[in-house]
Amino acid sequence: MTNAIEVLNLNKKLQQFQLRDVSFTLPTGTIMGFVGENGAGKTTTIKCLINLLKKDRGSIKLFGLEQDSNQLAIKEQIGVVFDHIHFLEMLTPKQINQLMGAVYKTWDQQYFFKLMNQLKVPIHKPIKQLSSGMKMKLSISTALAHYPKLLILDEPTSGLDPIVREEILDLFLEFMQDEEHSILFSSHITSDLEKIADYITFIHEGEILFSENKDDLLYHLGIWKGSLEQAKELPDHAKVRMKETPFGVEILVKRNEVNNAFYLEKPTIEDIMLFYVKGDFLK
Amino acid sequence: MKALLLKDFLAMKSQLKMIVSILLLFVVVSFFLQDSFYLILSIFIFGTIQVTTSFTYDEMSNWDQYANTLPLEKSEIVKSKYVLSLLLSIGTLLLFSPILLLINHLTKGLLLFDLLPIIALLATGSLLIMSLLLPIYIKFGTQKGRLFLFLIVILPIIGFNASISFILDQLPPIETLQKLSYVSPIFGAILFILSYILSVKLYETKEF
Incomplete structure (x- = not known):
């Protein structure tokens, strides 16, 4: 079995915080819950994975490719969702479709609009008029519509009500129907992870305390x-x-x-x- | 890069009415004052303001963090801002040039021969300001960058005022000046390219 993510001895020093020898492996076809309290290093690790932060030491491989030398090839195949939407607030979902169509070769407009329809996100309203649940649904649909192999999600469900969270988790499970797909899902809402994760990686003060199969762990x-x-x-x-x-x-x-x-x-x-x-x- | 320009133009679309009304106001003012200089000037100021606005929008939504998760080269992201600023200054000028020429013709204002050096000089000025401003915005963001914008505009004015008598004494004949003004955009363009190379370097070292 190949691995979607392999992190080995990742070190990164920030002003008042440090990742120390972070290592974990996400096998293809599985969901990993990445847990830890606020400020434990979840977002820093995720940012290092996608090179938003430059690592000091260690090795990061996505789909078996070295992350620093294969950035574009990797980014074609991943979908990233942060806890907040990062599109300009005057843009509408319809305009975002136009925009992303110009970014990804594999962007599927019909699939995007199907998701918008299914999740009841109005496509003509500017983002600033959407509820936080709708914004998150839009973010996730945007991350899905170019058919990525790996979803990297940083706190996608925090601040959302249980009904929206359930809908979002269903989307992830639907995505996992393809066995080539994998998800790294950071959250401190552990009940969400209990529902869908195969592996749990726990980070505390910049160090991994354990990274194990969820069922074995429990x-x-x-x-x-x-x-x-x-x-x-x-x-x-x-x-x-x-x-x-x-x-x-x-x-x-x-x-x-x-x-x-x-x-x-x-x-x-x-x-x-x-x-x-x-x-x-x-x- | 198409996507990035599209994003900036779509964002601008939301304030299209205001942009068009302001530019129309300057068209009318130029007619009444019988001087198209104000229209040309307003076009260049408009370009600088809109580029600043596009950076501010990006910062507000933390766009760059997201853009760097997409399969886009960092140099493309930087290039899109340089192309945007060219389109907004020089592009708008070309778009308005028929109106300019019409105003000039109707008001019998400046001769075309006199107007062209002014346009060339303003284009150079615009390239110069963008060349200084864009790396500053990329490195420091628009909050601090605005302060630099102020300095970039004010310092030359102070310097010019302080040394004007000296400059007037030393000036070459008017024909030479006119020739110089025609070629000045070339120097502007060279600086603009150097500024782009610097900005790419600055952007590549950035973390998000």
Whole structure:
């Protein structure tokens, strides 16, 4: 299986922030959820991927091609969506169609208008008159209408209501019907990722804490709840992170290293994120 | 590049009515004052303002960040701004030249022979201003760039006023000046090309 994205030891220093040895791989045909709190380095990593920021060190490959020497070939095959629309606000979707038709060789006008119609985005209204949900639908349709192989999405669902988010997630799933297609999806709305992601990559303070298959991750980890005293019965090597609560402690543990007698709750991605960010190591 | 120019012109379309009314106002003023100089001047000022506006629009929507995710060469993005400024200054002048000539004919204003050096000099001035302004806009953006625009316009005026008596003494005969004014756009064009090369270099080092 080829990889849509391969990042190895990516380093980038900004004024008050640094990406340190970021590495992850997105296999073709899968969706990767890229999670982390605000300011963890999601956008910086994504910007390095598309060369909006120049990397200091490391290697980035998209579709097996070195990113810095194959920029145009790569950009023909990707669709990028940011959290805000970046078209001038007086332009209408109809004019955007005209514009993008001149950018991409593979732009499909009929498909674009079909999406606009399906998502009920009025094509004659200037962007400034569209709701934030409609703006996002327009951004995503614009990223889809040249048939990219890879979608790179930076917080596309943040600030949107659950109904619009659902519609947008459906679009992504439709896009994934083709097994050559892949998505890198950064978000801090972890419930969206839980629905559609195959892999979860978690970045914290500029470093990747883990990048794993979502089902493995959720299956292999469990949350144990009890008092600090009771916690001593858990084997040390099974404990990943601990959080103190008003009722005692919660411990994230490796499920297969804990005796079945212990009752473990199934974690969500949000739980895991909180454990990693807010929790402590436990001896 | 077609797409980038299209974007700038579509954006301008939204203020088309205002642009046309202002230019018409200057046509009327030129008629009444029996002097087409104001119309020519307004065309060049119009060009500079519109180029600045196009940069401001891009900044407001953070367009460059998006443009750099599209399969476009950075040099194409820069080139589109240079072509835009040419179209807006020299292009508009060509578009208005029949009106200019008509006004000039009807008002029996300047002789064509006198008008052409003025146009040539203004074209040179326009190329000069754009050559200085575009790299500044690309490097610093329009907020800081506006300050430079002010300096670019004011400093030469101060300098000219301060040294006018000296200049008048040293001036070559009027025929030589006229000949010089005809060839001045060539120097403007050379500077414009050098400015483009510099802007591409500046744009290539930019991060978004």
